Amino acid sequence: MPTSKASASAEQHLGPATNFGERPLTLAAWPTPQRHLKPDHAIEAEITRQLAAMSLAEKVAQIIQADIASITPEEAKKHKIGAILNGGNSAPHGRFDASAKEWLALVDSFWDETDEASIPIIFGTDAVHGHSNIAGATIFPHNINLGAARDIDLAKAIGVATAKEIAVTGMDWTFSPTVAVAKDLRWGRTYEAFSCDPSLVCSLGAAMIIGLQGEPDTKDFLGPDKVACAAKHFLGDGATQDGRDQGETNCSESELITQHAAPYIAAIEAGATAIMASFSSWGGQGMHGRHDMLTALLKQHWQFDGLVAGDWNGHGQLPGAAPSHAPQALAAGLDMYMAPDSWRALLASTLEVVAADAGLEARLDDAVLRMLRFKARLGLSKKGRPATRPLAGRFDLLGCPEHRELARRAVRQSAVLLKNENQILPLAPSQHMLVCGRGADELDLACGGWTLSWQGGGDVKGLFPGSQTLLEGLQAKIRSKGGQVTFDAAGHWSDKPDVAVVVLGEEPYAEFRGDCDTLAYRPGDPSDYQLIERLAAAGIPVVTVLYSGRPLWMNPALNKSAAFIAAFLPGTQAGALADLLVEGQMDFQGRLPFPWPAFSDHFDLCAVSPSRAPLFSLGFGLSLSDQVAWQPVHEQSDAKRHDPLTIFDRGIPQGDWTATLSDAAGSTSIRKPNLTGGTASHAGHMNLRAADFGQQENAWAIQWTDEACLSFIGPPLNLSREANADYALYLTAVTKEPEVIGVALLPQHHLDQPLAKFMTLLGSTAQQNHSFVIPLKRFAELGLDMNHVCQLVLQGREKSGLLLVKAYFAPMVAGSA
Template sequence: MRTYRWSLALSLAAVLALGVVPARADHLPYHDPTLPVPTRVDDLLSRMTLDEKIGQMTQAERGSVTNADITGFRLGSLLSGGGSAPSPNNATSWANMYDGFQNAALATPLGIPLIYGSDAVHGHNNVVGATIFPHNIGLGATRDPALAQSIGRAVAEEVAGTGVDWNFAPCLCVARNDRWGRTYESFGEKPELPTQMASIISGLQPLVLATAKHYVGDGGTTNGTDQGNTQLTEAELRAVHLPPFQEAIRRNVGSVMISYSSWNGTKLHGHQYLITTVLKGELGFTGFVVSDWNGIDQIDGAPGFTAAEVRAAVNAGIDMVMVPTAWRAFISLLRTEVQAGRVTMARIDDANRRILTKKFELGLFERPLTDRTLTPTVGNAAHRALARQAVAKSQVVLKNAGNVLPLARENNRIFVAGKSADNIGYQSGGWTISWQGGSGAITPGTTILQGIRNTVAPSTVVSYNQSGAGIDSSYRVAVAVVGETPYAEGAGDRPGALGLDTADLNVINTLRASGVPVVVVLVSGRPLDIASQLPNWAGLVAAWLPGTEGQGVADVLFNVVAPTGKLPVTWMSSASQQPINDGDGKTPLFPYGFGLSYSTATRSAYSQVQAETFDAQSGTQTEATTDTGGGQNVGWIAPGDWLAYTNVDFGSVSAVSVLTRIASGATASGTIQYRLDSATGPIIASVPVSNTGGWQSWTTATTTLSASATGVHTVYLTFTGTGGDFTNINWFLFQR
């Protein structure tokens, strides 16, 4: 927490020169930390003028104020916009800047401290040298709420170590259309996943104030348009987009940020029903509501703040208004609205009570300045090790033909290519040092190429050329690290094609022309349209936007860490399917929850494969079987579910039939489809299933293969039919 020391032996001038503030000696109730927070808030409110209250509701950008402005206008909050930083941009400069601003606030008659906000959305990403963690889509792939909470704590330490006490994170949006440029800020497409990963809030707080954003529905806009219109019934909005915010409130999140988007044509920034009636009333949110950057200026659709917009936003329930440069105009307009009775003093006092409560709870009145003991945590080894762990857990192996992965560390020849292989900026994505992100060594870290080189033994040769030039057949494997270049918010919307760019495709084609198997490592903020190219790749790994610790990608490529990541979103078969989400009936390239693991050896197709030994699945459950020697079976199988078994070796001569041990007590019937290499891959057998007399009444179905299968494949069992669960499976066995 923030601490400061002062000595009675020091003169006031000396104390101020050190950047610290002596304790007040007036013994007013709001200065007494032994009193309950509500008592302190009431006492302070009773002493505040209207201008002081409006000042608390105003948030300005650091670049648009002076210390004199802070003191004179009684400003309650500042922020750093994306890329807004002191010079030089390092942790100490940030702490010094913060303390200077804070001393200006403490110089006001009532000495109310500032609360300072920053978008530390994947680490303290505005600060050069900070640890940059995977963006949320990668964390969603880990399916690890405890890891998210640990990351929250690490980020909080780095944020607090620069003085900043308020983080505009986490984003709890439920991204439903991959065309949206903020898809990577979402933990996943189903509300359960962002709800689980809201655990990050408990890591951030109480060291810094967390923010649940963007309330509500911004991930569900029509066509995935940023700041667009979410056209849903209230029941749909509540079912899909509200649950993560309910969890955030359960975790006592300190603030909620309103979305730029609209709900059925009405801008959220002026939506009294959703902000006051639902959020504050029904859900019981007791923190304060903050607008987004100039968000209230969008209420009437015309540029420039108006009195009507200020009135609508504050009366809707927004407590603090982010007006980065137009803060003077906001203060004047709100004062006029209050004096005219169009905004009541009760509403002003409610907003102030919420803001001041959080300032007291954070300890800002007792410890207003930077805790310099936390400054060395910015980018420290422990946080980078945690980020490396998160990167490894976020990797999703999507294809592994012929066991090309994991790569051998010894006696190997590896060729690495692609624009994202040796580029910290590209692998970190948007919201990294600058708002839209950048290219190159924008902050310290380990690139994916460096991670590969760090991992291999001296006996392995690693060659690199960004375009792929120089590869030949002497290499055993090629790794193409390709994908999207950085973007943030609207700049990242992709209403057209969603595939790789021409340069990336040329790199991959150059590698393939050598005859060497190609593993594609995809660095992107969302699934990309790669179905037509995928058959030509030996392997595919979704690396998402891993941040500064690219070593974590190499850890999985070489099986230093076994792959466990699962897709937090459904992977499209083509861009024309957008929006595509789990359960919507569309056939994906890879379903939600998919992710391969490595096997130490191939398993023969001609030995019984126990159903419960799947490497990935969706929708099924395991249970004990009554079949003699059967162990467990997989049950509760319904249409749309699937099972995946990696490294199944058919040998050089194709099987001719498959035996499937099944049982069913259902009135409905269905079909088991055996497919190769993806849930939508070629069907080699279709097994009809009907009632066998009971869920543990086992029979063995023999089915002739409709297509040949040789070599090593991932075998998928997909299920079609009508109604609910219709079969149990104990084992399967291919026969020549």
């Protein structure tokens, strides 16, 4: 077959070493979709006409998506940018509590800067469990819960409700559903997956897509109450080595076909209009740059004519690429660059490359046509200004009673009963119940990540009217029947209760921030186990409810609890669990969407052939009538608490981080300052002593009399993902001399490079409350190798001082730096 100019150009930009990675595909072995969206000849004629009228600069701009925190409506108009998104940490005016009215006004502002004759701009959002960036919206249980419920109609109904609430704010597109088949529970995105069972992922993913977009080839499809979807992340993101997000998918091609491809075939057959490429790699090559995956397989073999979208600066992770320059991603088959903060430079560099390469321009034309087809299928031009659309401004639909009841149904259907000793459940409503535990009256643990912000967390209860915690649900059930509820988070009581309901949970997380190296619950922190043990020792039966984004090793709690419920991440209607716990008409229906670990290092649990049997198998779940005798399980775990992203806190270096004082005379290690007089560097150029900042001795007071350094040294960290994801170095500190105190991060091998090369002054950084916020991208721009960061240095000079409270890496809040 002759080689076209477009394919020849693709090979040129992909390069011989990276075109197909180390493992080529055998396309004949891959099954194909049996149903596709029908071509619309009127749409094809219109988008062909639009393409012919566009300049080269307009074409490039059309395939770029910028984030609201990094672009103004005026800039979007000037450059004719094709797409806008709000990232997980972006919101109107940087406020996560912004009203839906403010969101609609923001979406309108980008539309209003589009000329009537121009191609409409499209607005995308991460509505992954309801319209989850919007205060007051319905926050449904996460996908892991829907996998436990195993109800196709329920998944579709949640898609329908979510699409309506998105339409209220005028947005067009959600980056969901995740149709990954999660194979390692250490993965921080496990809860975004429906299951480790491909067939379950296929059916639930397809149902969600139809709920969001409507039934393909019907009048309902992408109507006024529907939004476009993006099935993600193509391909194999749920099976990376050691469960590391954005890592190397560790499986054969046959396993890739049988375990991970099927949900995308189901998504195409369900009418998916967009598919998002994965950060992950297979065969040593990132998916954003695999021509064989994006073009040969997805577009040609599977005949997918929709949009292949990139993920957050994912193109910049390819070999030889950067967020600002990645023609190889376009050549490989990417149709839209998600370039949230890199859009300006990417626009310029891509225009320059394409202008010099007619073959790559042909590939660009195909990408633009796909973007135009995507928008035309949505009918953006016909829908008009967001605020004028039928559901726009119908703020009464956000968190409406109908949607809240749907969420409650999902909560009830997805709770999995793992233990019910002597059939203690259901509880009699006439009892005196003690409700305790960190999750009993808080929504953040119940909602998890992707709730108002990327990582979730914080006091969100007041931002969701009509929400109900489990405590509130139990109070409503018990008090109406004459019983008594006592709430004490720490589990204390004056009158001994008949039963205790203990609500525990993981701290919220998202993406790689949730990656872990153990399946143990809260390693190194036995306080929740001690609470259960104390109650059980007092003769009080304990009913434990766990909020988590994955099955966790919790043998000590399982042994000492009379009943144990895996509620996963139930969302803002967690109180519906009370309908199952208290005597009534409801029974448990949930079945495990993943096996439950018998060991804290049970990492191959979801493999096709695991090395050890699970404690509870995939699909396990008791009903109230089941009588199963509990056999005590072992309680041995070597898991330890480990958070390498926290360097200094509570007055000491954390984890494996150590501290060193250095001046012209030498260096000395330090764990804690001397109680009397503090600890001085060798030549006395700096002195460090324990200090108070709201708590006793939780900070270090540093005083310099001459140039000297405080260094924190730890194991090498690969912070490349964090830099791409807008993480920052946070220094919670107080100083009157920020202009003379320098901060540097150093790579593992830096002896041949001067400290000043990587140094930035505190006086030049943004402040948020008591924290100095230094974007990791700033260090990357200074030439720091973000793959091997192992040292933080604070350098001061004569007559300068600093009170250091905490040093850590965390996501930036929009507008913080």
